Amino acid sequence: xxxxxxxxxxxxxxxxxxxxxxxxxxxxxxxxxxxxxxxxxxxxxxxxxxxxxxxxxxxxxxxxxxxxxxxxxxxxxxxxxxxxxxxxxxxxxxxxxxxxxxxxxxxxxxxxxxxxxxxxxxxxxxxxxxxxxxxxxxxxxxxxxxxxxxxxxxxxxxxxxxxxxxxxxxxxxxxxxxxxxxxxxxxxxxxxxxxxxxxxxxxxxxxxxxxxxxxxxxxxxxxxxxxxxxxxxxxxxxxxxxxxxxxxxxxxxxxxxxxxxxxxxxxxxxxxxxxxxxxxxxxxxxxxxxxxxxxxxxxxxxxxxxxxxxxxxxxxxxxxxxxxxxxxxxxxxxxxxxxxxxxxxxxxxxxxxxxxxxxxxxxxxxxxxxxxxxxxxxxxxxxxxxxxxxxxxxxxxxxxxxxxxxxxxxxxxxxxxxxxxxxxxxxxxx
Amino acid sequence: xxxxxxxxxxxxxxxxxxxxxxxxxxxxxxxxxxxxxxxxxxxxxxxxxxxxxxxxxxxxxxxxxxxxxxxxxxxxxxxxxxxxxxxxxxxxxxxxxxxxxxxxxxxxxxxxxxxxxxxxxxxxxxxxxxxxxxxxxxxxxxxxxxxxxxxxxxxxxxxxxxxxxxxxxxxxxxxxxxxxxxxxxxxxxxxxxxxxxxxxxxxxxxxxxxxxxxxxxxxxxxxxxxxxxxxxxxxxxxxxxxxxxxxxxxxxxxxxxxxxxxxxxxxxxxxxxxxxxxxxxxxxxxxxxxxxxxxxxxxxxxxxxxxxxxxxxxxxxxxxxxxxxxxxxxxxxxxxxxxxxxxxxxxxxxxxxxxxxxxxxxxxxxxxxxxxxxxxxxxxxxxxxxxxxxxxxxxxxxxxxxxxxxxxxxxxxxxxxxxxxxxxxxxxxxxxxxxxxxxxxxxxxxxxxxxxxxxxxxxxxxxxxxxxxxxxxxxxxxxxxxxxxxxxxxxxxxxxxxxxxxxxxxxxxxxxxxxxxxxxxxxxxxxxxxxxxxxxxxxxxxxxx
Numbered sequence: 001x002x003x004x005x006x007x008x009x010x011x012x013x014x015x016x017x018x019x020x021x022x023x024x025x026x027x028x029x030x031x032x033x034x035x036x037x038x039x040x041x042x043x044x045x046x047x048x049x050x051x052x053x054x055x056x057x058x059x060x061x062x063x064x065x066x067x068x069x070x071x072x073x074x075x076x077x078x079x080x081x082x083x084x085x086x087x088x089x090x091x092x093x094x095x096x097x098x099x100x101x102x103x104x105x106x107x108x109x110x111x112x113x114x115x116x117x118x119x120x121x122x123x124x125x126x127x128x129x130x131x132x133x134x135x136x137x138x139x140x141x142x143x144x145x146x147x148x149x150x151x152x153x154x155x156x157x158x159x160x161x162x163x164x165x166x167x168x169x170x171x172x173x174x175x176x177x178x179x180x181x182x183x184x185x186x187x188x189x190x191x192x193x194x195x196x197x198x199x200x201x202x203x204x205x206x207x208x209x210x211x212x213x214x215x216x217x218x219x220x221x222x223x224x225x226x227x228x229x230x231x232x233x234x235x236x237x238x239x240x241x242x243x244x245x246x247x248x249x250x251x252x253x254x255x256x257x258x259x260x261x262x263x264x265x266x267x268x269x270x271x272x273x274x275x276x277x278x279x280x281x282x283x284x285x286x287x288x289x290x291x292x293x294x295x296x297x298x299x300x301x302x303x304x305x306x307x308x309x310x311x312x313x314x315x316x317x318x319x320x321x322x323x324x325x326x327x328x329x330x331x332x333x334x335x336x337x338x339x340x341x342x343x344x345x346x347x348x349x350x351x352x353x354x355x356x357x358x359x360x361x362x363x364x365x366x367x368x369x370x371x372x373x374x375x376x377x378x379x380x381x382x383x384x385x386x387x388x389x390x391x392x393x394x395x396x397x398x399x400x401x402x403x404x405x406x407x408x409x410x411x412x413x414x415x416x417x418x419x420x421x422x423x424x425x426x427x428x429x430x
Numbered sequence: 431x432x433x434x435x436x437x438x439x440x441x442x443x444x445x446x447x448x449x450x451x452x453x454x455x456x457x458x459x460x461x462x463x464x465x466x467x468x469x470x471x472x473x474x475x476x477x478x479x480x481x482x483x484x485x486x487x488x489x490x491x492x493x494x495x496x497x498x499x500x501x502x503x504x505x506x507x508x509x510x511x512x513x514x515x516x517x518x519x520x521x522x523x524x525x526x527x528x529x530x531x532x533x534x535x536x537x538x539x540x541x542x543x544x545x546x547x548x549x550x551x552x553x554x555x556x557x558x559x560x561x562x563x564x565x566x567x568x569x570x571x572x573x574x575x576x577x578x579x580x581x582x583x584x585x586x587x588x589x590x591x592x593x594x595x596x597x598x599x600x601x602x603x604x605x606x607x608x609x610x611x612x613x614x615x616x617x618x619x620x621x622x623x624x625x626x627x628x629x630x631x632x633x634x635x636x637x638x639x640x641x642x643x644x645x646x647x648x649x650x651x652x653x654x655x656x657x658x659x660x661x662x663x664x665x666x667x668x669x670x671x672x673x674x675x676x677x678x679x680x681x682x683x684x685x686x687x688x689x690x691x692x693x694x695x696x697x698x699x700x701x702x703x704x705x706x707x708x709x710x711x712x713x714x715x716x717x718x719x720x721x722x723x724x725x726x727x728x729x730x731x732x733x734x735x736x737x738x739x740x741x742x743x744x745x746x747x748x749x750x751x752x753x754x755x756x757x758x759x760x761x762x763x764x765x766x767x768x769x770x771x772x773x774x775x776x777x778x779x780x781x782x783x784x785x786x787x788x789x790x791x792x793x794x795x796x797x798x799x800x801x802x803x804x805x806x807x808x809x810x811x812x813x814x815x816x817x818x819x820x821x822x823x824x825x826x827x828x829x830x831x832x833x834x835x836x837x838x839x840x841x842x843x844x845x846x847x848x849x850x851x852x853x854x855x856x857x858x859x860x861x862x863x864x865x866x867x868x869x870x871x872x873x874x875x876x877x878x879x880x881x882x883x884x885x886x887x888x889x890x891x892x893x894x895x896x897x898x899x900x901x902x903x904x905x906x907x908x909x910x911x912x913x914x915x916x917x918x919x920x921x922x923x924x925x926x927x928x929x930x931x932x933x934x935x936x937x938x939x940x941x942x943x944x945x946x947x948x949x950x951x952x953x954x955x956x957x958x959x960x961x962x963x964x965x966x967x968x969x970x971x972x973x974x975x
Binding site: 046047048049050051052055056057059060062063064066067070071074075077078079081082084085086087088091092095305306307308361363364365366367368370372374 | 450465466467468471472475476479480483484485486487489500623624625626669670671676677678679680681683684741742743747750751754755758759762763766770771
């Protein structure tokens with residue numbers, strides 16, 4: 001084959017285009033670079049060259065037109081970013097919000113249940129290692145949540161820590177589908193729960209990672225008709241539910257063991273977390289409610305390597321009515337929502353006993369910034385007689401999620417979960 | 431019509447037009463405002479969109495005819511300019527010259543008091559400016575805690591290498607000083623991290639020095655970067671031209687030096703090549719006042735991230751890389767990138783700097799660079815020649831200026847740089863036909879063209895297995911059948927016939943083994959020249975890529 005054949009190795013179809021590009025570019029070059037005395041660069045013509053030759057400008061015209069609105073929007077965004085940066089706005093705001101040593105932070109927070117608001121954290125308030133949290137959120141239908149909590153205040157030799165908190169919440173559209181594993185999605189109602197509560201507790205650092213804790217709590221619950229008009233009110237649909245109309249004040253004592261060997265809290269990649277505990281609760285302004293509760297949970301974080309983590313967890317809880325008293329419907333154990341069965345609506349299942357398991361595979365999408373997750377949740381509620389405890393009755397939800405995180409604390413997540421009852425989406429910030 | 435004309439014409443090759451000298455006097459330009467956040471957004475959000483919608487660019491890609499650099503000469507080289515001075519690739523520098531680099535003094539005088547004349551905690555690295563007893567001003571920066579020698583060593587080593595390659599750089603020194611010798615100057619301004627400027631007080635200086643590691647004797651190792659001569663005009667841009675500089679005629683994204691810089695920057699893991707790490711100054715060069723363009727701040731090189739050790743993904747993807755993120759998302763993270771398996775070097779001065787996962791052509795810069803995005807095979811070949819110009823000894827000489835206290839770390843750094851250099855050469859020399867340094871010999875009735883095969887010269891390919899196919903053309907027509915040679919020369923081709931036109935073209939392809947694929951062509955053009963010894967002279971070359 002002669003060398004000239006090499007000219008055609010890219011294919012005949014390209015030839016015309018190649019010729020056109022080559023020739024027109026050369027022509028442009030001649031127009032852009034008028035002849036100069038060879039070797040005398042100082043006397044060469046001083047014409048500013050264009051990045052695009054005329055034919056390129058013409059050919060690119062459609063793209064330029066498409067680009068125009070983007071240029072306007074992105075150009076505006078760029079200008080705003082520039083103004084903010086030159087004014088050091090982000091630095092100033094961040095410095096107000098988060099102390100350089102991490103001892104103080106004011107963060108935006110959001111959850112579907114509590115609404116949007118702010119979260120203030122102060123570490124080392126009374127003793128080294130303590131954490132004080134103040135949060136206030138609000139949202140649609142006048143939902144509101146105010147909370148003050150102090151944790152991990154060191155006492156005595158430092159092996160004992162104490163904590164206390166108060167909380168007021170008004171949740172206008174808590175869902176109720178009826179009790180039991182046979183409840184139907186179409187039976188959804190909603191109620192408003194105005195709850196004021198206080199708690200205090202101590203924890204003993206038994207060994208590294210293992211804590212024994214005991215606590216005391218008080219709560220006053222005032223149940224009213226739900227404010228979400230699109231679903232019936234629980235007060236109308238389930239008129240005889242225990243705890244529906246009366247203001248119930250309930251005290252609670254609890255104790256438990258908690259083991260935590262996670263390598264980091266925000267984004268654990270290895271270690272485990274185990275809990276076993278019990279509680280006794282009783283009404284103080286009447287004799288209707290009283291129960292005993294037991295709970296156990298175990299979560300294992302398995303590092304698969306290179307930032308990939310498999311999380312396996314299982315949890316079970318049970319309640320027993322105490323001495324002819326009963327459990328108010330809003331304190332029944334529940335499944336559904338972001339913390340338990342993500343494929344189902346929050347509070348979708350309520351009963352005396354719950355059991356659930358989860359498996360989540362998490363992997364990095366953007367190093368040091370963004371993770372993605374695939375998960376499957378399985379679980380159900382059961383009556384005290386064990387009815388419904390069979391493989392066929394377990395509810396399964398599958399989903400995917402994105403987790404934004406940073407090393408200075410804080411994070412955001414978006415989850416989409418699917419079950420036979422449809423899709424559920426969750427957005428959470430800090 | 432254009433197609434027909436295009437295919438039928440241009441049988442005589444014309445050398446690219448000579449660029450005017452850009453070092454002639456110009457009126458004093460105004461400083462250019464620069465905002466790093468705007469620049470980052472521009473490069474990460476707007477530039478990719480503009481490139482995708484640039485249909486002429488897509489057409490060129492489809493045709494395999496990328497736009498070549500605008501400022502190359504007949505031999506695909508660049509002239510000395512306000513951007514670049516040909517150094518090591520043209521005339522091998524001695525070890526002493528490499529060690530001295532751009533330096534004109536021996537660094538700040540540490541024997542007497544340093545007067546602090548400015549300070550800042552703004553930006554990535556806190557630091558301050560001093561004036562020494564000689565009246566020279568330096569900006570002082572420090573290594574991050576736990577990483578002594580990392581950023582100061584990297585900066586000085588790379589300053590020497592970039593200078594030796596030909597780029598304009600600042601005089602950077604490793605210095606060790608006694609903080610007790612620092613004195614506050616009068617009316618010194620201090621810029622805090624919020625950009626607020628106020629008078630500097632001792633407490634500010636103490637705060638800057640509080641996080642700095644000290645030696646056993648209380649002294650501090652730091653990087654001292656000498657103030658550049660001339661009026662500071664702000665960073666240059668890697669695209670467009672500077673409107674107030676009449677010398678600035680070539681769009682920067684089409685400058686060979688800036689396109690080819692991609693190769694050199696990847697070699698040295700200089701991932702942070704944003705506009706902000708450059709500087710224009712209006713200088714007085716023996717009476718000529720023009721803008722000189724500098725590369726600045728090499729403390730984010732060789733595995734250093736200036737104030738921290740870099741993350742292993744640096745160099746493998748952009749700061750925000752939607753394409754990589756999407757690929758990882760759809761593959762569910764099951765594919766593990768080689769860089770994810772990296773472990774940091776055992777020497778604190780190096781961090782993540784290695785050669786195993788280094789991909790010279792696929793290297794990704796932290797923020798996309800418009801000039802690098804235009805880098806063609808020819809630009810890459812030119813950049814690779816700069817990199818390959820450094821011998822093992824020269825690299826060792828440059829590393830020596832980093833003054834690493836651990837000889838093991840220094841040896842490891844030299845080894846990694848040599849391995850990355852060779853990878854760079856293998857990659858970019860394979861993109862074109864890597865024949866260079868053409869020479870013409872012989873008389874009027876028979877000429878011999880000789881060349882150097884850079885792939886063979888650097889040991890990337892075996893000479894005995896290499897074949898060169900050469901053909902002689904005139905006016906687009908073959909004058910004789912092609913010949914295959916085993917030596918890097920086209921011997922005694924006849925040019926004495928009176929019918930021979932004024933220009934000859936030799937087309938040369940290279941194959942690395944029998945039956946192996948032929949490389950892209952190099953076209954070598956000869957012009958008849960009665961004044962030349964052989965009656966012909968080399969007019970220029972053109973490489974396919």
